[in-house]
Amino acid sequence: MSTIISVPPQQLLERILTLEIVRVTERAAVSAARLRGHGKEKAADQAAVDAMRRELNKLPIEGTIVIGEGERDEAPMLFIGEKVGINAGPKVDIAVDPLEGTTLCAKDMPGSIATLAMADGGTLLHAPDVYMEKLAIGPGYDKNLLDLDAPPAENIQRLAKAKGVPVSEITALVLERPRHEALINAIRATGASLRLIPDGDVAGVIHTTDPDKSGVDIYMGTGGAPEGVLAAVALRCTGGQMLTRLILDTDEKRERSRKMGVTDPKMIYRIEDMAKGDCLFAATGVTDGALLSGVKFRGNVIETETIVMRSVTGTVRVIKGEHRQLEKFHLD
Ligand code: VTB
Ligand code: MG
Ligand code: MG
Structure with missing residues (x-):
């Protein structure tokens, strides 16, 4: 498929x-x-x-x-x-x-x-240079499997079930940042494996498309929005899934993104919303x-x-x- x-x-x-x-x-x-x-x-x-x-x-x-x-x-x-x-x-x-x-x-x-x-x-989505929440998995899963608003544990459990493996065999990839402390603790509490990276979440998201090679099943956390759109294009080519949302937590960011064409600041984007064409x-x-x-x-x-x-x-x-x-x- x-x-x-x-x-x-x-x-x-x-x-x-x-x-x-x-x-x-x-x-x-x-x-x-x-x-x-x-x-x-x-x-x-x-x-x-x-x-x-x-x-x-x-x-x-x-x-x-x-x-x-x-x-x-x-x-x-x-x-x-x-x-x-x-x-x-x-x-x-x-x-x-x-x-x-x-x-x-x-x-x-x-x-x-x-x-x-x-x-x-x-x-292409004209994303401002702000943070973006990101959740990505590889190809082959139901398009409603993940929920950006669900607790991290739930998304990991759903993925493990769909993959037919225990949660302990799932590896999540997260940028190592103080802002991710709660996310990191939540992932650890599930018993899943956590791989932390210092930078580089374009490659990080791409890793989810080939878990057998990369060992990475799911990307979670916030990173740059520009990097998010780049990764979305790659996933559009390989067939993975990605859910994202811009973090527009100040008037200045909302205004800047509005000028770039973002009409709904809370919108959850799928790959086809970030990269609409060939x-x-x-x-x-x-x-x-x-x-x-x-x-x-x-x-x-x-x-x-x-x-x-x-x-x-x-x-x-x-x-x-x-x-x-x-x-x-x-x-x-
Ligand atoms: C991520 C990471 C990038 O920016 O997008 C990150 O993948 C997000 O910003 O390599 P913070 O560094 O502020 O967390 C980079 O680190 C640099 O573009
Ligand atoms: Mg960068
Ligand atoms: Mg750069």
């Missing part, structure tokens, strides 16, 4: 773009990786942003950045509303996190990636991680590993790149 959502033929993205976006995340990852382990989060982020912008501006698209990053981190960003591409070709929405896990990169810890999603123009997702490893290997510098050859997905066909490719003479052609 496929849970992949179909779209009308006129909304299909040109499939050649699948490979084009690989170049973009590859170059962002290589540029960030040059500063891996240097303790300079902003410099690494800036390097990734600059490379991503330069590569995006070579693509045959009329692109608009609808999700940039940096408002919350004060990071240099590809700003929301920025036009990218050669200004000819399909109109597309683009969500970027040029360096997801800046701290991981600065400390050379596992799991930082360069990531990007592209979708038919006007079809979409593509790519991520290249910067540091080594469970999802992707990091960039390897080997003299004249630079190696990258990228995962790229296309929603309309549900194709997932892992592309290993060997790059030669990068500096000859570009200025990074």
